[in-house]
Amino acid sequence: MNLSALSRKLIYLVVLLAMLVPLYMLGQPSGGVGDSGGQLSEMRDKFNIAESDLGEISPASETMKLASLGMRGVAATLLWEKAHDYKVQHEWDRLKAVLNQIALLQPHFDKVWEHQAHNLAYNVSTEFDDYRQRYEMVREGTEFLTKGVRQNRNAPRLVWYTGWFYGSKMGMADEKTQFRKLFSEDEVLHQALMEEGIAVDSPEARGPYFKPDNWLVGRLWLFHGYDLVDSGVKIRRQTPLNFFETGPKWRIKHAEAIEDEGVLDDRAQNAWQMAADGWKEFGERSVPTTAAFTIKLGQLDELTRLKALRLEEFRKLTGDELPGIEQQYLPKYMGYAKQADSDVRMRAIELAGEIEDLDLRINKTEGYRKQINYQYWDTLAQAEQEERTVKARQLIYDAEKANEAAELDKAIALYEEAFAIWAEIFDDYPILTVDDSAQDLVQSIRRYSVAIDSEEFPDDFPLAAFVEMMGNYDQVSSEIYEDIRYTQKEKIEERKRELEEEERQREREAAEAMERERKAKEEAKAAAAAAKAAEMEATAEEDEPATAEDSEEAAESESAPDGDDGGEKGDVKIEPEPTAE
Template sequence: DASSAAMNLVLLGMRGMAVNLLWMDLDQQKDMKRWAEMQATTESIVRLQPHYEKVWDFNGWNLAYNTSAEWDAVPDRYYWVKQGAKFLKRGVERNKRSTELHYRTGKVIQHKIGYADEAADYRRYFLSDPDPAYEGKPDLVINPEGKDNFLEGKRWFELACERELSRPQHILDRSLFRATPARCQFDYAQALQKDGKFGEGTREAWDQARKDWTEGYGREIFHALIGSEESDIRLEMTDEEIKQIASTPDDEQRVRKAVDAYQKMTNYRYWRMRAYAEAEPETAEAHRAIFEAKQAYKAQEFDNARNAAYRGMEGFDKLLKSPEYEMLTDEDLLCEECLLAWKIWDDIYQVAGEKIPDDYPLKWLVELKQGNDQLMANVNKQFKRLFLENR
């Protein structure tokens, strides 16, 4: 970049001092909420340090997470989230071999847009920008193909994984880093259900998640160190495959131990089980029933809401009691959905002044999770939002 090179030449040996002063200014401007000055200072810093990846990483994160939180209107917050993603993308263009900047860009698009409190609005804006200049279309700088944010995040994580093969990253353990594209596919499938979509497209999304997890990620080779011994393993290995690479019984035991340790670290068995469980027709119907319960509750159709919630509770009670799927009780998001259905069902009984039955589906799960303060807080937060929308 010509202007960047010129600035560095003019400063001669004073570049380090200039950069330090600019960083001090940036920190002060952030505290004083002088956003326009912050942008100008950031531009000066990147001209002086265009290949220092932490500059792009920190300032992209700062725009997307900190600056956006200072605004009241959701469209204004989204604007700054976009600015963070765009800034990181510029960093990628200046550092094309960077593994970590590709990952950070994907993280903002996947996590900040998909999991913020404003996620429902952000995900909609990602496909139809609220700025009139875009005429109801996406901002092509961050969403060039008009994809769902989780699928666009997946694309960035795939690019990061491609670069990781030649340029190692220092963000996550390699086995967790390589899982990110497949995890985005899981996020996408779950988001479709949350949006009330339960048709063939959602089933295909879950099937693709299963393939990405077991046939893609699960077949990658990882160099595992167990104690002082080393093994090349895959997370998806049959007994026969383990025996083939083991030369002795001790070797076989060591490989099994390594596979088990890595499967636990990446939660591999849970996500494999979840993908198969979501392929069950009864699971889709249980999700649909809970979605209908929420919609009926908001519309004050309380009999319909109670009946739909009960159907969803019955469906998940049957699923979670199945021996092959009992591990799903450890997954907070799924449990939150189940407990929200119970909360709606329970609330309608209490408001009506009717006696709550002594036994009901998922009673055991309610009792099991009562001690999980974080999970119950999330359930109560979701219910409160429904309650306020209902009123």
């Protein structure tokens, strides 16, 4: 049957109206308390993917999405192409405008914020000659990332990336000296950071000159991301090990930066102490792994100790006649446990399971520690916080200044004093011979060689072994490095014991000094009391004869007649009566 055009249109209209009913039931928005809305609204709430859950709501972004009429992907692709063209043509204002449009179309696509912020801070900034303009473009990149964090509050990697920018780009660029100074004086940026919840006015963010430091501010951003993860947000597109190591490492980078800038006193020592504490806290953090358990990088020694205890008990249960377990690369503990006597077999099986689990944890911990060179950073923080290390750096710094001023005698004396201290440090911490500071020390040795006008060093040169190991100022070989890594642990423990013994010796000396002072005070007090008693006794002896003489004189005066005194004028003198014959 042929239908007229009007009939077909009416049928289409009825079908469309009928389809609106299920669409409304599926997409009905939530009406508030007690009304969860349609099925799509319930799913958004269940998986926390509603616009309000993802981040800050942007009306402009929603408008652009609707205006694209389902062609958002095509529009975004065209805008990305335009952004590249504007970058090539050096149309910076248009580039930033296009980036804002891309962000409005794709606000929850993390790569938009990461890639374009990196583009501004690392690529576009290098197109300017003046370091001030470069800094402004770096700041544009960090602010672009901050905007992305606001619109994606459950994206820890964006927060991590922001902290990385503040530390790495501003603190490791060729213009790092200028960038760090400009950042410390950028009050507008500081106020914006305060509004984002980054306490740039706190001691945690301030450097040695009581101004915000880019490394420490970046660390605060990173710890903000750690708080997100600790609250239950998952880390995406990044390994947990790399995610958690950066914050503590920024403390170390801060300490290195202020030393490079000439802060070589108790402020640098305090910065290294806080860096060591931060790295130790990182070692106590539970880090997820590819296995079914988490690990703590700082508990390798504890795991090894527990394994030794379990293994000793396991040997006692399984018997000495069994082959040596330590001679096998991957021993089958369970097989040995099943050969034990029946009365101890269950306990042996339990121990076998525990030992195998400890083996897995030890292997995983060692592997993760090697990935980030955990032992090196731990050793560096421990060595750098010592007073002698700060003194050695101060001497090198002063020697370089004297050398630049052509004060060669002074420079040579300072170099030699510093080299003697560095030799002691390298003896106690061999792993530092492959540090970046060791490469700087090589340059100082070169300048010292020029200052003494000789390429040969005396036989008693403190760093002779170091120079020989470097192979005529070449890089250290991997074999030497591995040897240093294996011997470092014993050296560190020995140095720790020496420091503890020195501390105990200082405490004993202080206690003895206090005891001597107390005894001296008591003796002085006793001597003063004895002297006072002797003085009082002498005074009493002198007063006693004088009193006796006064008493005798008084008695004589009382017994003498009044007439003997001759009397005074006008007194009547009475004559005695004559006696009868």
